[in-house]
Amino acid sequence: MIPEIGEFALIISLCLSVVLAAVPLYGTVVNNQLWMNFAKPLARGQFLFLLISFICLAYSFSIDDFSVTYVANHSNSQLPLQFKISAVWGGHEGSLLLWAFILSGWTVAVSIFSRSLPLDMLARVLSVMGMIAVGFISFLLFTSSPFGRYLPRFPEDGADLNPLLQDFGLIVHPPMLYMGYVGFSVAFAFAIAALLSGRLDAAWARWSRPWTNVAWAFLGGGITLGSWWAYYELGWGGWWFWDPVENASLMPWLVGTALVHSLAVTEKRGVFKSWTLLLAIFAFSLSLLGTFLVRSGVLTSVHAFASDPERGLYILVLLIISIGGSLTLYAFKAPNVKSESQFSAISRETLLLINNVFLTVMAMTVLLGTLYPLLLDALGGGKISVGPPYFNAVFVPIMSLMALAMGVSMAVRWRQSNTETIIQTLWKPLVASLIIGLAFPFLYGDGFDFSVFIGISISCWILATTGLEFVMKFQHSTSYWDRLKKLSLSYYGMMFAHIGIAVVAIGITLVSVYSEERDMRMEAGDTVELAGYLFEFKGTKVVKGANYMADQGILIVTKDGEAITELNPEKRQYTVKRSMMTEADIDPSLWRDLYVALGEPLDENGTAWAVRVHYKPFVRWLWLGGFLMTLGGLLTVADKRYRKKTL
Amino acid sequence: MTPKRKKRLTIILALVFGSSIAIGLTLYALEQNINLFYSTSQIAKGEAPKNTRMRIGGMVVDGSVERSTKSLEVAFKLTDYETQVKVVFTGILPDLFREGQGIIAQGELDANGVFQADEVLAKHDENYMPPEIAETMKKKVEAAQ
Numbered sequence: 001m002i003p004e005i006g007e008f009a010l011i012i013s014l015c016l017s018v019v020l021a022a023v024p025l026y027g028t029v030v031n032n033q034l035w036m037n038f039a040k041p042l043a044r045g046q047f048l049f050l051l052i053s054f055i056c057l058a059y060s061f062s063i064d065d066f067s068v069t070y071v072a073n074h075s076n077s078q079l080p081l082q083f084k085i086s087a088v089w090g091g092h093e094g095s096l097l098l099w100a101f102i103l104s105g106w107t108v109a110v111s112i113f114s115r116s117l118p119l120d121m122l123a124r125v126l127s128v129m130g131m132i133a134v135g136f137i138s139f140l141l142f143t144s145s146p147f148g149r150y151l152p153r154f155p156e157d158g159a160d161l162n163p164l165l166q167d168f169g170l171i172v173h174p175p176m177l178y179m180g181y182v183g184f185s186v187a188f189a190f191a192i193a194a195l196l197s198g199r200l201d202a203a204w205a206r207w208s209r210p211w212t213n214v215a216w217a218f219l220g221g222g223i224t225l226g227s228w229w230a231y232y233e234l235g236w237g238g239w240w241f242w243d244p245v246e247n248a249s250l251m252p253w254l255v256g257t258a259l260v261h262s263l264a265v266t267e268k269r270g271v272f273k274s275w276t277l278l279l280a281i282f283a284f285s286l287s288l289l290g291t292f293l294v295r296s297g298v299l300t301s302v303h304a305f306a307s308d309p310e311r312g313l314y315i316l317v318l319l320i321i322s323i324g325g326s327l328t329l330y331a332f333k334a335p336n337v338k339s340e341s342q343f344s345a346i347s348r349e350t351l352l353l354i355n356n357v358f359l360t361v362m363a364m365t366v367l368l369g370t371l372y373p374l375l376l377d378a379l380g381g382g383k384i385s386v387g388p389p390y391f392n393a394v395f396v397p398i399m400s401l402m403a404l405a406m407g408v409s410m411a412v413r414w415r416q417s418n419t420e421t422i423i424q425t426l427w428k429p430l431v432a433s434l435i436i437g438l439a440f441p442f443l444y445g446d447g448f449d450f451s452v453f454i455g456i457s458i459s460c461w462i463l464a465t466t467g468l469e470f471v472m473k474f475q476h477s478t479s480y481w482d483r484l485k486k487l488s489l490s491y492y493g494m495m496f497a498h499i500g501i502a503v504v505a506i507g508i509t510l511v512s513v514y515s516e517e518r519d520m521r522m523e524a525g526d527t528v529e530l531a532g533y534l535f536e537f538k539g540t541k542v543v544k545g546a547n548y549m550a551d552q553g554i555l556i557v558t559k560d561g562e563a564i565t566e567l568n569p570e571k572r573q574y575t576v577k578r579s580m581m582t583e584a585d586i587d588p589s590l591w592r593d594l595y596v597a598l599g600e601p602l603d604e605n606g607t608a609w610a611v612r613v614h615y616k617p618f619v620r621w622l623w624l625g626g627f628l629m630t631l632g633g634l635l636t637v638a639d640k641r642y643r644k645k646t647l
Numbered sequence: 648m649t650p651k652r653k654k655r656l657t658i659i660l661a662l663v664f665g666s667s668i669a670i671g672l673t674l675y676a677l678e679q680n681i682n683l684f685y686s687t688s689q690i691a692k693g694e695a696p697k698n699t700r701m702r703i704g705g706m707v708v709d710g711s712v713e714r715s716t717k718s719l720e721v722a723f724k725l726t727d728y729e730t731q732v733k734v735v736f737t738g739i740l741p742d743l744f745r746e747g748q749g750i751i752a753q754g755e756l757d758a759n760g761v762f763q764a765d766e767v768l769a770k771h772d773e774n775y776m777p778p779e780i781a782e783t784m785k786k787k788v789e790a791a792q
Contacts, residue, residue: 235742236739361669365673368673368677369677372677372681373681382683382684383683383684384681384682384683384684385681385682385684385702386677386680386681386682387680387681387682389676389679389680390676390677390679390680390681393676393679393680394672394673394676519719519737519738519739520719521717521718521719579742579743580742580743581742582742597739599719599739599740600739600740602714602716602719603716610719610739610740612739
């Protein structure tokens with residue numbers, strides 16, 4: 001009964017979204033207030049019914065209703081409750097339901113928090129979001145309903161959730177990432193609404209900006225969580241694999257970052273307007289492309305669920321309609337956009353333009369590397385894969401150049417700046433960063449290393465120039481405390497995000513250069529030394545978990561004779577699917593992680609094991625920086641100027 | 648040419664110049680880093696180049712896995728159900744590596760026709776078959792009919 005209610009609620013929400021997509025928009029065309037007023041209740045109704053649908057699926061999981069195919073394939077009676085609930089989005093159908101549910105959540109949020117928006121704009125924005133909802137809910141219903149039944153005979157127990165997904169990471173990573181992906185639909189809807197209305201003044205930038213910032217913050221947070229999860233769960237200590245699906249999330253993030261900056265310029269200075277519109281369209285299109293790549297099964301990846309050509313085709317058509325339609329609209333309307341002010345070649349506007357160019361180029365290179373194998377295969381050029389060296393080779397230099405420009409922008413003012421003043425302000429931080437970068441590899445490592453020199457110089461450069469910008473705000477004030485309070489939350493948001501970039505850069509540089517790793521064959525009593533730490537293998541013991549059996553290794557770690565910690569990596573066998581899982585054990589700290597994973601038993605009686613030992617300096621900084629950026633993005637939204645009732 | 652047009656031309660030329668350098672470098676980097684995929688039959692026929700990085704895919708032949716007793720060296724055979732290729736790898740195999748499972752190995756073919764892998768990838772799903780193998784299999788079924 002419950003699954004049928006869920007399916008029915010899904011059908012109702014589809015009907016509501018069809019009406020939402022058509023009626024308020026038509027109201028704006030014929031200028032009928034009543035029809036425009038339909039937008040809000042429809043958005044709420046759509047959310048309510050998707051919520052019901054979502055709860056029905058979660059309920060079916062929690063009571064182990066294995067007559068539902070999706071539940072039977074992704075759950076098991078022995079699965080702990082929190083994983084039964086998060087298993088809702090552990091497969092294709094459920095994760096799409098989550099997608100649609102979050103979309104309706106964003107739609108409702110727009111209808112609630114946009115009291116300052118004129119009625120016709122709100123009607124357009126909600127209608128555009130309704131159109132996206134039509135696309136996704138119909139996709140769910142027609143190709144991938146999670147409520148299908150195994151009838152008349154259903155399995156007694158479920159096939160279990162993939163062990164990799166039985167983890168805290170599954171609870172937080174997909175919802176957070178989807179919040180970001182789908183959140184760009186709001187920026188997209190605002191851009192389309194602006195194009196439709198022809199009202200392309202800076203006002204739409206102000207409306208769209210807080211939404212874009214939140215979406216960007218969530219996407220960054222989701223990527224960070226994903227990286228952290230992969231690090232401890234996949235068992236080989238990597239934090240970024242240039243996996244096509246990671247790229248699929250990185251591309252909208254890069255374009256989103258460009259959008260966040262471009263929107264700031266549009267709101268403050270009234271320039272770059274048509275570029276901002278284009279970025280808003282691209283950010284969401286790349287989110288859709290990401291969904292297509294992941295859900296269609298055209299790519300081989302850890303994230304690709306069961307593939308089905310029909311589903312791929314459906315998303316591809318959706319993708320073509322939305323990208324093609326919005327770009328056509330853009331082509332017709334964008335020439336009417338006029339800039340409201342001028343700026344000279346040496347100004348913050350120019351530097352932000354450079355930042356945008358770099359970010360877009362990076363997104364393009366990632367896109368090229370991700371799609372190239374697909375294109376070549378489609379053209380009959382053979383099967384290839386593009387490896388991490390490609391991405392590192394193009395990504396790192398562009399990123400470094402961008403970081404350089406980022407520092408310069410801190411010393412440059414809006415409209416126009418004086419070159420001499422800029423040089424005067426910047427030469428000291430530049431020299432200091434270069435000296436620190438030069439000295440660091442000698443002090444921390446054993447000698448000069450070019451990557452470390454570049455990485456540390458750049459990080460210091462960002463930190464120093466950001467700090468300098470902050471200090472300059474206090475030049476003419478007598479009371480520091482008053483000045484601190486007067487600075488807007490957006491400003492603090494920017495500070496946090498920029499510091500976050502520097503922290504990530506330090507993390508990437510040091511963990512890439514100074515990591516040490518050994519794969520060993522170890523028997524009880526064997527020791528291995530790594531970066532000054534002595535790991536002694538004491539053998540394994542059998543432990544029993546909720547739904548698995550495990551061999552738990554015992555490793556005692558000492559440094560210079562002093563006990564540091566005991567690590568207990570596990571090799572688990574999940575009883576239902578009899579699938580093996582490596583559960584690494586980590587001794588984390590801000591300066592270094594000690595990471596141990598058990599490979600496989602190498603002989604019959606299980607005394608010798610393959611053991612992997614890692615020493616990972618500064619790896620935590622990666623995620624720390626990522627979360628700083630997320631925090632920065634969220635701070636900007638709390639800014640007073642977005643809370644004004646009227647404009 | 649008016650000064651305005653001249654300025655515009657300079658900007659356009661700079662853009663064209665900049666983007667062609669960027670595209671050129673990107674394509675160069677791409678050329679250097681693509682790994683071609685070969686099936687075991689292609690290798691047996693000698694179609695695959697020696698000492699070049701590549702990927703091979705296949706199913707692990709039952710009973711072919713041999714482990715060293717001293718180190719982490721392991722040798723096994725891959726097949727596309729037609730021919731077999733010996734693969735040598737030193738390191739920790741992924742959790743889902745087992746006999747009969749479809750895997751992909753990355754590395755180089757040495758002079759003796761043995762594939763020296765530096766990476767072994769298995770999908771995190773036991774029903775998985777690399778699409779490349781699935782395709783070879785499909786062709787074979789079609790040919791048999």
